[in-house]
Amino acid sequence: GIQVEQSPPDLILQEGANSTLRCNFSDSVNNLQWFHQNPWGQLINLFYIPSGTKQNGRLSATTVATERYSLLYISSSQTTDSGVYFCAVSDRGSTLGRLYFGRGTQLTVWP
């Protein structure tokens, strides 16, 4: 199956700082989603972004499908941004769009 690599594995920030999370994938994708896993374990959809750029408030994401990577930008980070950020993709060979997840980036934002 498709390989998904996320970096960095851990990120520690002061409140107000900006950050960039990266997701590299090994093959062409039909679907790419970014999730935030909160302390209760829930997976919150952030972006559905197989290509292009999207913005939602302080968060934005860019996927360059031809170069097989996606970036998640968090600006003016807040303590509530803490948690694990996952990138997940489905490859073009998948029958029904199964998602392959990366290992995540653990973000900790200190006040």
Place this chain on the structure above:
Amino acid sequence: EPEVTQTPSHQVTQMGQEVILRCVPISNHLYFYWYRQILGQKVEFLVSFYNNEISEKSEIFDDQFSVERPDGSNFTLKIRSTKLEDSAMYFCASSVGREDIQYFGAGTRLSVL
């Protein structure tokens, strides 16, 4: 906003017991999935389901697992004889189309003692 609903939120069971995890996907969605996440690890695909049959399953989804859509609204995952290593968070997801965004439920945390 419509959401995927999972029950129970936490299930504790004894090794060897059967468990059924329940999901109510978003009503107009046609594609259904189960994933699991062992504590501290990444989320892993278990099975996909479309048109009342399994479309794809991973190597994790062995004979101890089964899925069913019994009544057109619920989507269930059954583990026939639970093992300690089945302890994990189980997520249900659904989507309108094969390549569309998958919406995840809040998960069921299964603890096998």
